Amino acid sequence: MIKAPFDGRIALMRAHAHEIPDRTQPLMQVVGEAELEIEMLLPSQWLRWLKAGVVFDFSIEETGKSLPAEVTRIAAVVDPVSQTVKVTGRFTGTREGVLPGMSGPAKFAAPDG
Incomplete structure (x- = not known):
């Protein structure tokens, strides 16, 4: 064993x-x-409003489910070529049926202004 x-x-x-x-x-x-983490590459322009705690929906392609999540960490470096920043999030509700490696789009509410 x-x-x-x-x-x-x-x-x-x-x-x-x-x-x-x-x-x-x-x-x-x-x-x-x-604790499963969600890794995303997001436009660096979003750093104007993107902060830890911002909520989003994560749609899992393999299951068709959309689950609530929140931003937990934002990388300290922007990729100068792609103008993206690595962002980490976590599920805030139940994540039943979610397995490591599953993928899908993250949907953020448009900020005001």
Whole structure:
């Protein structure tokens, strides 16, 4: 038995019963499910109004569901070529049926002015 350092699900098994694994390689990949994050690239012009705590809807393409979320972090650097900034968010309600790696568009309410 192998005990994981956190609760999660096995995403990839790299070693199987009766094999002698390479000691420098991981045996498996475990994905934590405690707090899923949403990673987005947004226009840097949005930094005029975008702040931690701003709410948005995240539509998950795989399930067709739209879930409420909020901005948690904004990167400290703007990409000068694409004029985008990396933004991280989290789900604020239930996220039942959401798995790591799912994707979709984020929908923000247009700011006033």
